[in-house]
Amino acid sequence: MPIFAENCLQMAINPAEEELEEQQETTDELYEQHVFRIDPGQEPLRIDKFLVARIEYATRNKVQKAIDAGRVLVNGKTTQSNYKIRPGDELVVYSHREKKGENIVPQELPLNIHYEDEQILIINKPAGLVVHPASGNPDGTLINGVAWYLQQQNKDISEENLPRFGMVHRIDKNTSGLMVLAKTDKAVTSLAKQFFDHTVFRRYIALVWGDPAEEEGTVVAHIGRHKRFRKLFDAYPEGEYGKDAITHYKVLERFGYVTLVECRLETGRTHQIRVHMQHIGHPLFNDDFYGGDRIVKGTVYTKYKQFVDNCFAICPRHALHAKNIGFKHPGTGEQVFFESELAEDMQQLIEKWRRYVKARGNMMESE
Numbered sequence: 499m500p501i502f503a504e505n506c507l508q509m510a511i512n513p514a515e516e517e518l519e520e521q522q523e524t525t526d527e528l529y530e531q532h533v534f535r536i537d538p539g540q541e542p543l544r545i546d547k548f549l550v551a552r553i554e555y556a557t558r559n560k561v562q563k564a565i566d567a568g569r570v571l572v573n574g575k576t577t578q579s580n581y582k583i584r585p586g587d588e589l590v591v592y593s594h595r596e597k598k599g600e601n602i603v604p605q606e607l608p609l610n611i612h613y614e615d616e617q618i619l620i621i622n623k624p625a626g627l628v629v630h631p632a633s634g635n636p637d638g639t640l641i642n643g644v645a646w647y648l649q650q651q652n653k654d655i656s657e658e659n660l661p662r663f664g665m666v667h668r669i670d671k672n673t674s675g676l677m678v679l680a681k682t683d684k685a686v687t688s689l690a691k692q693f694f695d696h697t698v699f700r701r702y703i704a705l706v707w708g709d710p711a712e713e714e715g716t717v718v719a720h721i722g723r724h725k726r727f728r729k730l731f732d733a734y735p736e737g738e739y740g741k742d743a744i745t746h747y748k749v750l751e752r753f754g755y756v757t758l759v760e761c762r763l764e765t766g767r768t769h770q771i772r773v774h775m776q777h778i779g780h781p782l783f784n785d786d787f788y789g790g791d792r793i794v795k796g797t798v799y800t801k802y803k804q805f806v807d808n809c810f811a812i813c814p815r816h817a818l819h820a821k822n823i824g825f826k827h828p829g830t831g832e833q834v835f836f837e838s839e840l841a842e843d844m845q846q847l848i849e850k851w852r853r854y855v856k857a858r859g860n861m862m863e864s865e
Contacts, residue, residue: 531694532591542582545572549591564591567683569690592690602631607643613836617685617829618678619644619664622838625674625815630665641665644679666690667698667766674841675702675820680828688828693766699824700763702771703840705756705817705847706780707794714748717774721767730787731769733777743767745774753851754858755796756783760821771818783809783847785816805854813847 532553546561549570553561561570561579568576569592572583583589613620621640628635631642644664664680666689680686692698719733722740734740744764751758757780761771772788775781781790793806824835840848 532589532593534589534591536583536585536587536589538585540583540585542584544579545570545577545581545583545589546579548583549589553591553593564593568687569593592687592694602641602645603637604646604649605637605642606646607638607640609640609643609647612676612838615829617680617682617827618689619681620823620836621677621679623669623674623677623820625672625841625843628671629668629677640677648681667693669820670769670772670816670818672815673702673818673820674844676823676836676838677820678823678825678836682828685828689825692825696764696766697825699822699835700766700820701822702761702763703750703819703821703844704759704761704771704775705783705813705844705851706759706775707756707783707790708780709752709754709757709795710747710749710759710778710780712749714746715778717743717745717747717778719743719774719777721770721773731767731773733773735777741765741767743770743774745771747775751848753855756851758848772816783817784813787816790816809847809850812850813843815843817844817847819844 534548534552546558546565549561550556550558564570565577565579570577571590572581573588574590610622610624611619612622621644623629623640628639629641631637631639664686666678666680666686669675669677678689680689689698717733719735720737720740721731721743722734724730724732725739732740733743742765746762746764748760748762749757750760759775759780761775763770767773769787772782772785776785776788776790781788781794784791791810793803796802796806819840820838821840822835822837824833826832827834839845
């Protein structure tokens with residue numbers, strides 16, 4: 499059974515505290531990359547000393563642990579703490595976007611484990627479950643449950659080294675579907691790099707308002723905090739604010755008033771699919787943040803309104819499910835793919851729209 503390293507709960511390198519909150523708010527990919535290119539005049543210097551001097555909040559101990567875990571590369575290869583940098587070297591450091599001082603308390607919670615081996619854990623997260631502790635959700639999160647689960651496997655894991663560290667991405671509280679967690683330092687390094695390089699395959703299924711004009715398309719627009727409403731995010735197509743974000747979408751089934759689409763993420767920003775689909779005029783069905791929790795398409799009359807309200811009751815959250823995820827396995831190097839069934843509430847919602855459209859079609863034919 500793999501054992502978590504001592505630094506499983508800690509960042510490898512801490513970025514500036516002032517920058518940290520914004521980084522967490524604008525990405526679902528929880529690792530960032532520091533790149534240093536060594537100047538021609540640089541004298542030989544131990545790499546750990548060099549990095550401590552150049553990364554704010556870094557300590558010698560944290561840098562050495564990052565090096566040991568393989569999260570520091572020199573010219574594309576892992577290195578040792580006593581390596582002396584040379585002119586022309588390129589140093590790449592992967593660091594975890596994490597707030598200092600957070601503790602993970604193990605809690606016995608039901609987990610829908612889709613797949614598990616010595617390197618990775620695939621969780622099929624239900625809607626309504628928060629992924630990790632935050633100010634409004636100090637416990638009862640998926641990570642609290644994963645911590646308890648792993649501690650049962652290995653009693654040597656203490657509360658000081660439980661694996662928030664193993665979380666390499668996240669999905670929204672009210673989004674259902676697949677997440678991957680890393681169980682070893684090797685897996686963390688591999689998956690963090692793949693998420694950062696945007697080589698992880700992520701396919702979502704969404705029910706959106708309206709009838710898109712094209713069968714498929716790509717939304718390219720930076721995503722950042724809304725300038726007036728700080729709990730929301732907004733799209734900035736000119737790239738003047740926020741971080742780059744790309745979503746590819748494809749129509750799967752049309753219901754006239756709403757449309758079933760697949761969305762493939764090229765980047766992973768907070769609320770990316772929700773913001774991008776709203777940006778092109780097709781907010782997610784019942785998305786109370788981005789205008790999908792009201793009738794967007796269709797004449798508001800009593801019977802139709804009652805039907806839509808019933809749909810909202812069947813799926814009382816935004817209709818989004820993380821159906822597929824694929825990546826290179828950290829242990830074997832082989833490409834692996836995982837797929838989940840749509841959440842029950844979304845299945846019922848889609849079937850209700852199918853019946854509604856069919857009934858309307860039959861009514862029009864009879865007339």
